[in-house]
Each structure stands twice: as structure tokens, then as C-alpha cells.
Amino acid sequence: MDSSVSANTKKCPHCGQWSGWNLHYEDRCTHCGELLDPQAYRSAARRAEEERKDEKAPKVFIQIHPNDGTFTRAWKYVVLSGQVLFAAIISFFVWLGVVLAG
Amino acid sequence: MAGRSASGLKYVGRYLPELRHPLFVGATGLYGLYKLTRFFHWVTLPAWVTAYLADLACMPVLLTLTLVVQRRLTRNLAFTFPDSWLVAAWLYVAVVFELLMPHWSARYVHDPLDVIAYAIGTLAFRYWLNHLIKQF
Numbered sequence: 001m002d003s004s005v006s007a008n009t010k011k012c013p014h015c016g017q018w019s020g021w022n023l024h025y026e027d028r029c030t031h032c033g034e035l036l037d038p039q040a041y042r043s044a045a046r047r048a049e050e051e052r053k054d055e056k057a058p059k060v061f062i063q064i065h066p067n068d069g070t071f072t073r074a075w076k077y078v079v080l081s082g083q084v085l086f087a088a089i090i091s092f093f094v095w096l097g098v099v100l101a102g
Numbered sequence: 103m104a105g106r107s108a109s110g111l112k113y114v115g116r117y118l119p120e121l122r123h124p125l126f127v128g129a130t131g132l133y134g135l136y137k138l139t140r141f142f143h144w145v146t147l148p149a150w151v152t153a154y155l156a157d158l159a160c161m162p163v164l165l166t167l168t169l170v171v172q173r174r175l176t177r178n179l180a181f182t183f184p185d186s187w188l189v190a191a192w193l194y195v196a197v198v199f200e201l202l203m204p205h206w207s208a209r210y211v212h213d214p215l216d217v218i219a220y221a222i223g224t225l226a227f228r229y230w231l232n233h234l235i236k237q238f
Contacts, residue, residue: 060190082172082176083187085172085175085176086168086172086183086187086191087194089167089168089171089172089175090164090165090168090191090194093164093167093168094164094194094195094198097160097164098203101209
């Protein structure tokens with residue numbers, strides 16, 4: 001066990017030895033090299049996969065990113081407000097059509 | 103009464119020129135006529151008319167009314183819908199009327215051909231109605 005690197009220790013679920021642990025899901029046992037917290041690793045991998053899928057999914061409204069410049073943010077806000085207004089008006093008329101049609 | 107309706111038409115002609123377009127007038131007129139014939143049992147219309155007329159007329163009417171309101175609210179009479187918005191509107195209407203409404207109400211029936219009718223209506227709006235007012 002390398003106590004100079006990690007203040008925490010965790011018992012390895014594979015070899016049963018105590019190992020230094022930085023509370024990180026990728027930490028591995030210093031004895032057998034297996035993951036110390038395989039469940040947290042699987043959860044993190046699943047989250048990463050969901051985020052990757054979410055990035056690939058088509059976006060309904062224009063995306064404003066934190067690193068966009070001031071000018072880019074300004075025109076994106078104009079487009080976004082137009083898109084939201086369009087969605088609201090068309091939803092109103094769809095609702096009105098449904099109500100009037102009975 | 104006649105004077106009031108004439109002044110109403112003048113108002114539409116002057117301030118809402120989008121609503122004078124032959125495609126919009128034709129779509130709303132045909133749908134109105136269809137509703138009247140059904141209500142009064144005047145004539146028996148062919149099945150394809152009763153099944154798809156409303157779906158064909160839906161998008162030109164819906165998008166024209168939306169364009170009229172959006173132009174007035176944003177005070178930009180030159181505004182036209184980008185193609186991506188038209189695709190979004192077509193998908194939105196198709197999902198609402200062909201997937202969601204048949205689950206909620208027995209009056210609505212899922213029919214894949216309706217989606218094609220909405221697409222034809224959207225294309226008709228795109229080519230004949232989605233223009234600057236001067237270009238009508």
C-alpha cells in the first residue's frame with residue numbers, strides 16, 4: 001500500500017488487499033491492477049455514453065455555448081427567441097384547431 | 103351587417119395581405135365547404151376527399167396564420183420561415199396528430215398517408231406562401 005500518495009484506502013474487491021484510493025472511479029488496486037470501485041466505473045462510463053448520445057441528438061433549438069463570443073451569443077439569442085415564438089404560436093393554433101374540431 | 107363584413111374584408115386586405123393569398127383562401131374555403139357538406143349532408147364526398155382534404159389544407163392554413171402572427175409580433179413584415187422551421191413544423195404536426203392524439207382521443211386515427219398530406223401542404227406553403235408580401 002502506497003500511503004504517501006493516497007490518504008484513503010479501500011479493500012480491493014478482487015484480491016482482498018488494502019490499496020491506496022483517491023476516491024476516483026478509475027483508481028486501481030496496487031496489488032492486482034483491477035478497478036477498486038467497478039460499480040462507480042460502470043456508472044461513469046454509462047453517463048459518458050449518455051452525454052455522447054445527447055451531443056449527437058438533433059437539437060430543436062439553437063444551442064448557445066458558454067464559449068461563444070458576444071456577437072455570436074447576440075444573434076443566437078435573436079434566433080432562439082424567434083424559434084421559441086414560432087413554437088408557441090404554432091402550438092396555440094394546433095390547440096385551437098383541436099378544440100374547434102371538437 | 104353587410105357593411106361591417108365589407109369593412110372587415112378591407113381590413114384583411116390592407117393589414118393582413120397574407121390572408122388574401124389564393125392558396126390560403128382556397129384551403130380555408132375548401133375545408134369550410136367540406137365541413138358544411140358534412141354538417142348538412144348535402145352530398146356524399148369520395149372517401150379520399152373526406153380522409154385527406156383537411157390534412158392537405160392543414161399546413162398551409164396553420165403556417166400562414168403563424169407567419170401572420172409572428173410578423174406582427176416581431177414587427178418584421180419581411181420575415182419568412184427558414185426551411186428548417188418548416189421541417190420542424192411538419193414533424194411537430196405529424197407527431198401531435200398521428201402519434202399523440204390517436205392515443206388520447208378516439209376521434210383521431212393514425213394514418214401514415216396523413217404525414218404525406220402534411221408534407222405536401224408544407225411544400226405548397228414553402229413554394230407559394232412563404233414569401234415577402236410584395237411577392238404575392
